[in-house]
Amino acid sequence: xxxxxxxxxxxxxxxxxxxxxxxxVLLSLLIMFLDHRQHxxxxxxxGLSVLxxxxxxxxxxxxxxxxxxxxxxxxxxxxxxxxRALRERLLEQEIRLLKLxxxxxxxxxxxxxxxxxxxxxxxxxIAELLSVDFDPFKRQIxxxxxxxxxxxxxxxxxxxxxxxxxxxxxxPLTSTAMLITDPSHAIPVQVNRNGLRAIALGTxxxxxxxxxxxxxxxxxEVGDLLISSGLxxxxxxxxxxxxxxxxxxxxxxxxxxxxxxxTARLEQAREVLLVWGADEMATTPPAGETTxxxxxxxxxxxxxx
Amino acid sequence: xxxxxxxxxxxxxxxxxxxxxxxxxxxPEWARFVRPQWVTMVLIYWCMALPGRVSVGWxxxxxxxxxVAHGSVLGQHALSLSxxxxxxxLLYQRLRLYPLSQQAIIVALLIFLQLLITLWVKGATGxxxxxxxxxxxxxxxxxxxxxxFMVLRDLRRKFKVS
Numbered sequence: 001x002x003x004x005x006x007x008x009x010x011x012x013x014x015x016x017x018x019x020x021x022x023x024x025v026l027l028s029l030l031i032m033f034l035d036h037r038q039h040x041x042x043x044x045x046x047g048l049s050v051l052x053x054x055x056x057x058x059x060x061x062x063x064x065x066x067x068x069x070x071x072x073x074x075x076x077x078x079x080x081x082x083x084r085a086l087r088e089r090l091l092e093q094e095i096r097l098l099k100l101x102x103x104x105x106x107x108x109x110x111x112x113x114x115x116x117x118x119x120x121x122x123x124x125x126i127a128e129l130l131s132v133d134f135d136p137f138k139r140q141i142x143x144x145x146x147x148x149x150x151x152x153x154x155x156x157x158x159x160x161x162x163x164x165x166x167x168x169x170x171x172p173l174t175s176t177a178m179l180i181t182d183p184s185h186a187i188p189v190q191v192n193r194n195g196l197r198a199i200a201l202g203t204x205x206x207x208x209x210x211x212x213x214x215x216x217x218x219x220x221e222v223g224d225l226l227i228s229s230g231l232x233x234x235x236x237x238x239x240x241x242x243x244x245x246x247x248x249x250x251x252x253x254x255x256x257x258x259x260x261x262x263t264a265r266l267e268q269a270r271e272v273l274l275v276w277g278a279d280e281m282a283t284t285p286p287a288g289e290t291t292x293x294x295x296x297x298x299x300x301x302x303x304x305x
Numbered sequence: 306x307x308x309x310x311x312x313x314x315x316x317x318x319x320x321x322x323x324x325x326x327x328x329x330x331x332x333p334e335w336a337r338f339v340r341p342q343w344v345t346m347v348l349i350y351w352c353m354a355l356p357g358r359v360s361v362g363w364x365x366x367x368x369x370x371x372x373v374a375h376g377s378v379l380g381q382h383a384l385s386l387s388x389x390x391x392x393x394x395l396l397y398q399r400l401r402l403y404p405l406s407q408q409a410i411i412v413a414l415l416i417f418l419q420l421l422i423t424l425w426v427k428g429a430t431g432x433x434x435x436x437x438x439x440x441x442x443x444x445x446x447x448x449x450x451x452x453x454f455m456v457l458r459d460l461r462r463k464f465k466v467s
Contacts, residue, residue, distance in 0.1 A: 017360065021391035024365040028387065031369075031380035036430045041379050048373040055322065056374075059329045132329045134376045136337035137427075137434040169376070176376050183432035204434065206334070267334075 042153070042169065049171035056132045056142060056174070063131040067270070123276040125149070129269060130174065137204055139179040141165075143272065146173045151274060154234055158273045162240040162263035163187065163228050167274075179266050180241065181206060188231040189241050191224050200226060200242055200260060206267050209242050211258035216249045218256065226260055236275055240264075313464040317359060320347050320457060321367060329374050338438045341446040342416050343453075344371055348386060349412060350457045352393035353400050355467065364390030377423075378430050385422040389415050405451040413447035 015023075035041045127143040134140040145151050147170045155167040157177050165179040178185050185202040189211075196218060200209040214220060224244040230237030242260035249256045324343040332340060344367055351359035368383030375382065392415060393400065400408060420440060427433045460466070 017391065017394050021361045021387060024361050024387040025384060028365065028368070028380040028384035031383065032378050032426065032430070035379040045373055045379060048370060052325065052370055052374055055326050056329060059326050059331070063331060131331040132374075133331050133337060133340075134374075136340070137436070137439065138376060140376045183434075204432070 045169055046147070046171035049169070049174060049176075053171070053173050056130055059132055060130040125274050125276075126271050127151075127175075127274055128271055134176075137183070139165075139182040139185075139202065139204065139206070139266070140168075141177050141179065141272075143167075143175045143177055143274075144173075145274065146171050146175045148172050150276075151175045156235045156275050158236075158239060158275055159264045159269050159271075160273075161265055162242070163235055164264045164266060164269065164272055166234060177272075180262055180264075181209065181266060187235060187241060188229045189226040190229040191220055192227045192240075193224055194219055196220060197229055197231070198226070198258075207261050209260045209262060211244070211260055212255065214256050214258055216251065216253070216256050220244060220247060220256070220258060222247055225263075311358065311467065313466045314358075316460055316464045316466045317351055317355075320351070320460065325367075325370065325374060328371065339441050339445045341449050342419065342442050345386065345389060345416055345419055346412065346446055346450060346453055347457065348390060349393050349415060350454060352390050353397045354458070354461055356394045356397045358467075359390070360394050361387045361390045364388075378426060381423060381426045382419075384426070385419040388422070389419060392418075405454060408454065409447040409450040412450045413443045416443040416446050 031041065035045075125145070127145040127149075130142040130144055132142045134142075143151070143157075151167055151170055153167055153170055155175075155177075157164040157166060163180060165177050165182070165185065167175045168178045169176040179202070180187050180200065181202040181204065183202050183204040187200050188197065189200045190197045196214075198211050198214055198220075200211055203210055211220075211226075222244055225240055226242045226244065228235040228237060228239045228241050240263045242262045244258060245261045246259040247256055248258075321344065324347040327343040328340070348359070348364055348367060351363070364386035365383045368381075368386035369379065371382040371386070372379050396411075400411060403411070417440070420443060424433055424439070
């Protein structure tokens with residue numbers, strides 16, 4: 001009885017629950033509008049990210065422990081074997097790099113002759129993934145580097161096999177990146193064989209990209225490598241993005257149905273490369289260019305034939 | 306000033322922290338789609354048990370944290386959780402009298418409401434998932450409700466949260 005009275009008394013204080021609910025609902029709608037349309041709330045998101053960073057870190061500890069255990073409990077022999085294999089691979093790669101240096105300088109000379117712009121993507125830094133789950137219907141990852149390490153919104157993300165995605169939210173300690181398979185992601189690509197331009201759209205599935213708006217008679221085949229075309233000035237030029245795995249040409253449809261599989265190991269990666277462009281280091285891009293997904297979708301109209 | 310003395314508020318905070326961690330815990334690909342809405346369930350429990358203490362404001366603040374944790378549009382979960390807190394605060398006297406199975410059905414309905422709002426917001430701001438698996442979490446949350454209810458009730462009694 002006493003308890004009931006207390007609760008009643010409590011409810012008579014301040015505005016009624018319905019009024020409070022109404023205020024909070026309106027506030028939520030306002031916040032959604034500001035966040036989605038205006039991108040004004042990145043500072044608030046960054047602040048809250050710092051607040052939940054300890055939780056995210058704690059959650060990712062078990063998988064970190066397993067990685068640590070894996071590396072510290074491996075036997076001496078297997079380490080020696082691995083070391084030898086890595087040495088051999090390094091030697092092989094270095095020999096290839098020797099050739100690359102010559103090719104690169106030749107490329108620069110040829111570009112200078114053609115007077116076309118040459119964009120260098122030089123500086124690379126490695127970020128580790130924190131194993132934290134997001135919304136299962138999105139493809140996002142959490143990185144252990146944030147604005148303190150110079151990461152900015154829109155930063156391209158690579159792994160050793162290809163393009164992975166781009167950074168969409170930055171907080172001081174962490175940053176959230178959207179993979180190229182996220183349903184709201186689009187990346188301008190071109191076919192490596194003949195330079196045919198296209199857009200690769202994420203589907204939400206882990207190993208599938210859709211290539212829309214390619215006419216039935218376009219020259220694209222299963223097995224073609226799609227590389228980033230750099231048209232949006234977001235991703236570096238010429239990195240592998242995906243491989244075409246299915247082409248369906250139906251004469252009744254205006255466009256062919258083309259499916260590609262990302263070359264980067266999006267789901268297994270533990271480390272990713274953040275790439276800084278040479279011109280990006282010199283001049284910071286204008287603020288309007290850094291709005292993540294909308295800026296990327298724009299070239300869709302330009303690139304479709 | 307508040308005439309009611311509050312006790313052991315940290316239990317509430319800790320339960321929400323655990324719920325948030327369970328929400329972010331990495332799971333294998335197939336299990337991510339059936340992960341229960343832990344934060345919503347804990348919120349429903351506290352709104353039911355202590356409606357004078359945990360209510361719309363808590364739901365809204367937790368929703369914002371969940372938005373950051375989920376990487377969704379800020380305000381999406383804040384909207385759905387404050388509406389759920391509102392509904393439970395209105396219905397708490399009835400809910401307390403229900404048997405656990407009936408409570409579980411109400412929980413499924415409330416989480417269905419949350420998913421509906423999520424779908425609406427996603428449709429308005431980007432791509433809405435057209436997968437039927439999207440609705441599975443309402444079912445798994447309801448299945449796990451009796452168990453989480455008993456755990457939270459025992460915690461509340463043990464630490465005399467009020």
